Amino acid sequence: MSNEQSVADAKTHRAHSQDSSASRTEPAKHASIDISGLELTYGDGTEAVRSVHLTVGDGEFFGFLGPNGAGKTTVIKVLATLLSPTAGEVRVNGFDVRTEPRKIRESIGYMAQETSIDPELTAEENIRFACEAYGVPRGERDDRTAELLDLVDLEAVADKRSEEFSGGMKKRLDAATALVHRPPLVFLDEPTTGLDPKARNRLWEYFQRINEQGTTIFLTTQYLEEADTLCERLAVILDGGIVADGSPADLKRQVGGDVLDIELGDGPEARARAATLAREFDDFDIATVEETETGISVTAQAARQSGTDLLVALRDAGLTVLGFNVRAPTLDDVFLAITGERVDNDGGAAETEEST
Amino acid sequence: MFGNVAGGVVNQGLPGVDYTTFLVPAIAIQVALASAVTSGIGLVNDIENGMFEKVLVSPMNRTAVFVGKTLAEVFRIGLQIAIILGLGVLLGAEITTGVVGAVGIMAVGILFSFWFIAFSNMLAVLTRDQESTIIGANLLQFPLLFLSSAFLPLEVLPNWIQLVARINPVTYGVDAARAIMLDEDVMTVLEVTAFGGALDTIVPTVAVLVGLGFVFGTGVIYLLSRASSSDVR
Structure with a gap:
C-alpha cells in the first residue's frame, strides 16, 4: 500500500538527522521489519497469529492496532525474539529471528507492556544497568546516562529510588532504558496504558523526538487517538490476521x-x-x-x-x-x-x- | 537457659562439648538455608517487575546472568557464615580445626545452599508468585531445621524424628559442618568407618550434598531454560 511512500518519507527524515544508524551494516534500502506468513500457535492449540504479512520501513512510525487478545503482543514478542514462530519468515533489522536472535537483541529496544524497571535502583542506576546489559562502552556510559535522563526529564530525580516514582515517571524511565544502545528500531507495547493525559502527552513528544532522530518505532496501542497522532502508518490485527494496512487518513x-x-x-x-x-x-x-x-x-x-x-x-x-x-x-x-x-x-x- | 538444658543433653551424646560449640555449625547451615530462600524470592521479583523479560531481550549471555546471580548469593552466604563463626568464637565456641576448619565450614555451608537455592528458584519459576514462593520455601525451612540433627543430638530425640532426619538434607549439612568444627565423627544416620575420624562424617555427607546439588541443579536448569526459551508453550 503506502509502504514505499512512507519509506521514502522516512528517508527524508533520516537525511536531516545525524544519528546512530551510521553504524548499521545493512544496506539502507532494507526494511526494519519483514514478516511473511507468520503463524504462531500456542501449546494449548490457540492460534494467536495466523498468516501475518507485514513490512515496516526504516525510520517509520508504525502503529499496530487491534482489540485485546487479537495477537498484538504475540507479534511483538516474536519480533523481540521472546517467542519463536510456528511458521513463516521473520526478519528484524535484516536478521532472522530463528537463527540470529542475539543480533536482533543487540539492535532493538523493547519496552514491554508492564513497566519493567528495578524499583530498588535509582533512575540513574536503572539506566546504568541497561548500559551494562547492552554493552555500551564503559567510556560512553556517563554521557549516555546523562543524555537519556535529560531526554525523559528525570535528571532532577536521578538519585531517587524508582519505587517512589509515579506511573508516568516509571514509564519514561523504562523507555529510557530501552534506548541506551541507540537501537535503530524500538518496540513500544502499549506504552501509555494507564497514564494520565499529561504524562501521555509527554511520552508522545518523547517518542516523536526519537523518531525524528531516525529511529523506527513499532507501537501497539489501544488508544486510537494515540495512533492517529503519532503514526505514519497503521495495521489492524484481528483474530490473528492483519485486516487493514495504511496511513490513518487512508483507513x-x-x-x-x-x-x-x-x-x-x-x-x-x-x-x-x-x-x-x-x-x-x-x-x-x-x-x-x-x-x-x-x-x-x-x-x-x-x-x-x-x-x-x-x-x-x-x-x-x-x-x-x-x-x-x-x-x-x-x-x-x-x-x-x-x-x-x-x-x-x-x-x-x-x-x-x-x-x- | 535453653543452653543449660540443652547443654546437658548434648553432653550425653557428645561428652565434653559445650552447647555453643554444638550449635554454631547448625546456625551456619540455618543461615545458608535462609539465604537460599531469598534467591528464589529475588527471581520471582524479577519475573514480577519485568526485569526477567528485560534480561531475555537484552543481548546478555543468559548462562552468565544466572551464574552471576548465583555467585552473588553464594558470596553473601559465605560472608554470613563467616560472621556467625566469628560471633560464635566470641561467645566461647571452639573450632577445633582452626582457620582451615572455618573455611571448610563456609565451603560446606555454600555446598549445602546449592540444593535449596535451586529448590527455591524452581518454586519461583513454577509459581511465578512471590507469596507462594515465600510460603513454600519457609514452610519447609523450619521443619527441615527442627527435624534434623541441628539443635539436639539425634539419639535424644524420638524415633520418628530420627527417621525423618535420616532423609533430611539439613542433617547432612549440619553433620558435615559439625564434624569439621569438632574434628570428630558426629554422624549417626549413616555408619561409615572407612576414612577414620571426622572424615567418616565429612566424606559421605559432602557426597550426599554434592548429589543433592546435582539433582536439584539439573531440575532448576531445566526449568529456567524452559522459562527463558522462545519456544512456544
Whole structure:
C-alpha cells in the first residue's frame, strides 16, 4: 500500500538527522521489519497469529492496532525474539529471528507492556544497568546516562529510588532504558496504558523526538487517538490476521463517508425503528447504520448533505430527536468498521455533544 | 537457659562439648538455608517487575546472568557464615580445626545452599508468585531445621524424628559442618568407618550434598531454560 511512500518519507527524515544508524551494516534500502506468513500457535492449540504479512520501513512510525487478545503482543514478542514462530519468515533489522536472535537483541529496544524497571535502583542506576546489559562502552556510559535522563526529564530525580516514582515517571524511565544502545528500531507495547493525559502527552513528544532522530518505532496501542497522532502508518490485527494496512487518513477513507450520530428520546424500540428508516433512506447509497446506547449512528458518503433530510424523516415518523452531530470518521469508526466492535476505552471520541 | 538444658543433653551424646560449640555449625547451615530462600524470592521479583523479560531481550549471555546471580548469593552466604563463626568464637565456641576448619565450614555451608537455592528458584519459576514462593520455601525451612540433627543430638530425640532426619538434607549439612568444627565423627544416620575420624562424617555427607546439588541443579536448569526459551508453550 503506502509502504514505499512512507519509506521514502522516512528517508527524508533520516537525511536531516545525524544519528546512530551510521553504524548499521545493512544496506539502507532494507526494511526494519519483514514478516511473511507468520503463524504462531500456542501449546494449548490457540492460534494467536495466523498468516501475518507485514513490512515496516526504516525510520517509520508504525502503529499496530487491534482489540485485546487479537495477537498484538504475540507479534511483538516474536519480533523481540521472546517467542519463536510456528511458521513463516521473520526478519528484524535484516536478521532472522530463528537463527540470529542475539543480533536482533543487540539492535532493538523493547519496552514491554508492564513497566519493567528495578524499583530498588535509582533512575540513574536503572539506566546504568541497561548500559551494562547492552554493552555500551564503559567510556560512553556517563554521557549516555546523562543524555537519556535529560531526554525523559528525570535528571532532577536521578538519585531517587524508582519505587517512589509515579506511573508516568516509571514509564519514561523504562523507555529510557530501552534506548541506551541507540537501537535503530524500538518496540513500544502499549506504552501509555494507564497514564494520565499529561504524562501521555509527554511520552508522545518523547517518542516523536526519537523518531525524528531516525529511529523506527513499532507501537501497539489501544488508544486510537494515540495512533492517529503519532503514526505514519497503521495495521489492524484481528483474530490473528492483519485486516487493514495504511496511513490513518487512508483507513479513515475506507470507512466510507462521514458519520452522523443521532440521539433519540424513546426506548430501544424507537432506535430499532430509526435504524430501519435510516437503512432504507434513499439519499444514502451505501450506509452503515449502528444502534448505539442513546440512538443511532449512520455512516455514509452523503451524511453531511442529506443528514438533515434523515432527521426530518425521523421526526415525520414520530420519533423524538434529542441531538445530532455530523463528524469526520475517527479511527474508532475505522476500528468499528473493520472489527465490528468499538474499542472499550476513553480514547475514541464518539460521543454526541450538541443538542438541537 | 535453653543452653543449660540443652547443654546437658548434648553432653550425653557428645561428652565434653559445650552447647555453643554444638550449635554454631547448625546456625551456619540455618543461615545458608535462609539465604537460599531469598534467591528464589529475588527471581520471582524479577519475573514480577519485568526485569526477567528485560534480561531475555537484552543481548546478555543468559548462562552468565544466572551464574552471576548465583555467585552473588553464594558470596553473601559465605560472608554470613563467616560472621556467625566469628560471633560464635566470641561467645566461647571452639573450632577445633582452626582457620582451615572455618573455611571448610563456609565451603560446606555454600555446598549445602546449592540444593535449596535451586529448590527455591524452581518454586519461583513454577509459581511465578512471590507469596507462594515465600510460603513454600519457609514452610519447609523450619521443619527441615527442627527435624534434623541441628539443635539436639539425634539419639535424644524420638524415633520418628530420627527417621525423618535420616532423609533430611539439613542433617547432612549440619553433620558435615559439625564434624569439621569438632574434628570428630558426629554422624549417626549413616555408619561409615572407612576414612577414620571426622572424615567418616565429612566424606559421605559432602557426597550426599554434592548429589543433592546435582539433582536439584539439573531440575532448576531445566526449568529456567524452559522459562527463558522462545519456544512456544
